[in-house]
Amino acid sequence: MSSTAAAAPAAGQTTTLAKAITMGLRAAMERDPKVVLMGEDIGKLGGVFRVTDGLQKDFGEDRVIDTPLAESGILGTAIGMALRGYRPVCEIQFDGFVFPAFDQIVCQLAKMHARSKGHSKLPVVVRIPFGGGIGAVEHHSESPEAYFAHTAGLRVVACSNPVDAYWMIQQAIASDDPVIFFEPKRRYWEKSSLDVSAGPPPEGLDQARVVREGADITVAAYGPMVKVCMDAASAAAEDGTSIEVLDLRSLSPLDMDTIVASVRRTSRLVVVHEAPVTLGMGAEIAAAVTEACFHHLEAPVLRVGGFDTPYPPSRIEEEYLPDLDRVLDAVDRSLAY
Amino acid sequence: MAVTPDDAVELVQLLTPEGELVEHPEYRVEFSDEELRGLYRDLALVRRIDAEATALQRQGELGIWASLLGQEAAQIGSGRAMGPNDHVFPTYREHGVAWCRGVDPLKLLGLFRGVDMGGWDPEEHHFHLYTIVIGAQTLHAVGYAMGIQRDGMTGDADPARNAAAVAYFGDGATSQGDVNEAFIWAAVNNAPVVFFCQNNQWAISEPLERQSRIPLYQRARGFGFPGVRVDGNDVLATYAVTQAALARAREGSGPTFIEAYTYRMGAHTTSDDPTRYRIAAEVESWKLKDPIERLRSYLIRTGKVDQAWFEALEQESDELAKHIRSGCIEMPDPDPLSMFDHVYADPHPPLARQRDAFAAYLASFEGVEEEQ
Ligand SMILES: Cc1ncc(C[n+]2csc(CCOP(=O)(O)OP(=O)(O)O)c2C)c(N)n1
Numbered sequence: 001m002s003s004t005a006a007a008a009p010a011a012g013q014t015t016t017l018a019k020a021i022t023m024g025l026r027a028a029m030e031r032d033p034k035v036v037l038m039g040e041d042i043g044k045l046g047g048v049f050r051v052t053d054g055l056q057k058d059f060g061e062d063r064v065i066d067t068p069l070a071e072s073g074i075l076g077t078a079i080g081m082a083l084r085g086y087r088p089v090c091e092i093q094f095d096g097f098v099f100p101a102f103d104q105i106v107c108q109l110a111k112m113h114a115r116s117k118g119h120s121k122l123p124v125v126v127r128i129p130f131g132g133g134i135g136a137v138e139h140h141s142e143s144p145e146a147y148f149a150h151t152a153g154l155r156v157v158a159c160s161n162p163v164d165a166y167w168m169i170q171q172a173i174a175s176d177d178p179v180i181f182f183e184p185k186r187r188y189w190e191k192s193s194l195d196v197s198a199g200p201p202p203e204g205l206d207q208a209r210v211v212r213e214g215a216d217i218t219v220a221a222y223g224p225m226v227k228v229c230m231d232a233a234s235a236a237a238e239d240g241t242s243i244e245v246l247d248l249r250s251l252s253p254l255d256m257d258t259i260v261a262s263v264r265r266t267s268r269l270v271v272v273h274e275a276p277v278t279l280g281m282g283a284e285i286a287a288a289v290t291e292a293c294f295h296h297l298e299a300p301v302l303r304v305g306g307f308d309t310p311y312p313p314s315r316i317e318e319e320y321l322p323d324l325d326r327v328l329d330a331v332d333r334s335l336a337y
Numbered sequence: 338m339a340v341t342p343d344d345a346v347e348l349v350q351l352l353t354p355e356g357e358l359v360e361h362p363e364y365r366v367e368f369s370d371e372e373l374r375g376l377y378r379d380l381a382l383v384r385r386i387d388a389e390a391t392a393l394q395r396q397g398e399l400g401i402w403a404s405l406l407g408q409e410a411a412q413i414g415s416g417r418a419m420g421p422n423d424h425v426f427p428t429y430r431e432h433g434v435a436w437c438r439g440v441d442p443l444k445l446l447g448l449f450r451g452v453d454m455g456g457w458d459p460e461e462h463h464f465h466l467y468t469i470v471i472g473a474q475t476l477h478a479v480g481y482a483m484g485i486q487r488d489g490m491t492g493d494a495d496p497a498r499n500a501a502a503v504a505y506f507g508d509g510a511t512s513q514g515d516v517n518e519a520f521i522w523a524a525v526n527n528a529p530v531v532f533f534c535q536n537n538q539w540a541i542s543e544p545l546e547r548q549s550r551i552p553l554y555q556r557a558r559g560f561g562f563p564g565v566r567v568d569g570n571d572v573l574a575t576y577a578v579t580q581a582a583l584a585r586a587r588e589g590s591g592p593t594f595i596e597a598y599t600y601r602m603g604a605h606t607t608s609d610d611p612t613r614y615r616i617a618a619e620v621e622s623w624k625l626k627d628p629i630e631r632l633r634s635y636l637i638r639t640g641k642v643d644q645a646w647f648e649a650l651e652q653e654s655d656e657l658a659k660h661i662r663s664g665c666i667e668m669p670d671p672d673p674l675s676m677f678d679h680v681y682a683d684p685h686p687p688l689a690r691q692r693d694a695f696a697a698y699l700a701s702f703e704g705v706e707e708e709q
Binding site for chain 1: 400401429448449450451452453454469470471509510512513514515540541542543547548608609610613614670671672673675676677680687688691692695698699702
């Protein structure tokens with residue numbers, strides 16, 4: 001594996017989540033010439049979030065492809081390229097714009113491996129900046145993960161911090177399965193230290209991680225909500241409540257082993273996400289945990305999420321999005337059982 | 338080798354960049370001096386609305402703004418060509434068309450400020466909601482036009498009732514499946530619809546060459562209806578061409594595709610940085626084709642306006658700016674519980690319970706804040 005001096009961060013260097021993905025993409029492209037990027041505005045502009053910044057300059061227009069403005073076209077042609085042995089990484093500009101490509105993703109991309117009895121591999125990654133909190137207009141703040149997690153054949157993951165972002169994007173590209181890769185857009189600018197020489201974290205792409213150990217209750221989240229839950233855990237610690245925080249990382253498949261092990265330790269679970277609660281990831285996790293841990297539970301599994309309304313105008317999005325108070329409120333309700 | 342967009346293409350033009358009237362064999366307009374002044378007023382005022390909104394965004398009063406700078410003539414020409422029965426299906430940049438339909442600019446600002454999602458009644462001014470998902474509204478326009486057709490509002494029966502739908506979209510949008518499907522639907526149904534594409538040369542950072550290798554208006558032929566390219570910075574030509582297309586639609590002769598050849602003078606939106614992808618010289622060359630300047634020089638040269646008239650307009654413009662500024666700043670944030678309103682036309686109990694629970698949760702903080 002070659003690496004450019006500009007790309008490889010030294011030990012102790014801090015990096016934003018967005019830049020970490022850029023570096024991960026760069027590393028994957030250097031390693032494998034079959035990796036191609038496709039999307040709207042990803043070339044000269046570097047994408048609207050600048051995640052592909054500089055890559056077209058370094059890898060050329062054949063590998064960083066500015067596509068016409070057509071999401072079904074992006075995914076449909078990515079499928080064709082994948083069938084031909086390439087590894088396309090598609091950028092969807094904002095969560096709400098993945099739907100024109102929905103048919104290609106759920107009806108075609110997800111199923112071809114099974115339909116061909118394993119003959120065809122579809123190593124396509126679909127990068128989607130998701131979630132709210134950036135004061136945008138409609139279709140720019142949504143959390144459509146459940147639609148994809150409901151479809152067999154897709155892997156659905158969400159990163160929450162720069163280190164994971166750097167490694168998970170490379171794992172996603174290396175995967176022979178299609179991966180829907182959710183990026184928490186309001187965390188793009190958050191920094192942490194990233195030392196690539198330390199090697200990848202031990203978890204595979206389909207594994208959850210305990211990001212903070214605790215004894216009284218488990219709070220499970222992913223993507224943008226991990227930070228909210230970590231903050232809630234710090235606040236609760238001051239009041240003497242010990243919260244264990246899980247970063248699910250993979251939404252499909254779900255790492256039930258990690259979730260179940262944690263719930264068996266704490267006996268309580270709150271699931272937090274931005275997407276509406278009804279038929280969301282929390283509903284699935286609550287059902288699965290109830291089945292696996294019925295006798296260990298001291299309280300019903302509680303969900304904190306968005307309301308069953310359209311994502312609201314930005315001036316009141318802070319009321320819609322789960323915050324520290326709503327997480328702690330659910331923690332209190334659980335502990336009250 | 339790609340055909341460059343302006344290769345051997347005839348552009349319908351009635352007013353040159355220098356402000357001279359020119360003849361066109363097919364299209365002409367007869368305007369009284371009063372009407373010409375009215376068009377100039379429209380152009381100047383929508384430019385002012387745009388400038389105010391851009392300033393408000395810079396001051397943090399709007400989350401984002403999609404500027405129409407440079408596209409005023411395309412919007413005013415087409416907007417003023419419409420009759421009272423016609424219906425507009427816009428993108429997010431049709432502030433000038435909204436103006437022509439009588440929509441208060443503050444309504445538009447609400448969406449960009451983040452206090453609502455549009456919220457105006459589309460039937461009140463025959464101006465439907467702004468559409469952010471690229472191209473989706475073109476199909477709505479065709480369906481609406483098919484309704485008009487079924488309601489007997491085309492053809493000879495009662496020309497006064499006749500109506501058409503007008504779909505607005507950009508050059509980038511022509512790549513979307515929805516837009517291509519809209520063309521097919523319109524053609525096979527002979528729907529009374531006008532497709533009005535503002536080719537402002539860019540879709541965020543992507544130049545037209547990334548969307549099409551032929552001039553856009555030529556695509557229409559392949560779908561089975563006429564396409565015409567008009568100088569989008571010429572308010573007289575866009576008026577004439579739109580009027581003809583609307584007449585065609587209303588009389589029952591089917592769809593027309595209009596490519597208004599124009600230029601986005603500013604950034605795509607206030608979040609965009611065009612210096613990363615386009616050269617300043619291009620912008621400079623388009624400045625010479627400014628839609629307002631050319632009508633201004635025509636009006637002045639022909640003595641149709643005097644200094645006092647411009648001064649009165651300037652004053653009107655300042656008043657409008659004040660209305661926009663104070664109206665925007667005074668717009669209250671919505672009540673958080675309003676997000677539960679109108680989700681369903683026929684409300685259902687589970688959502689009402691969710692709302693009540695959230696109301697109780699919010700109320701639980703009230704005392705707490707007072708204590709602090
Ligand atoms: C389906 C979809 N994909 C992507 C976007 C993001 N986006 C917003 S505007 C835009 C470019 C639109 O270009 P064009 O159609 O030429 O219209 P213009 O804004 O230049 O008037 C893009 C890519 C979107 N709004 N909808």
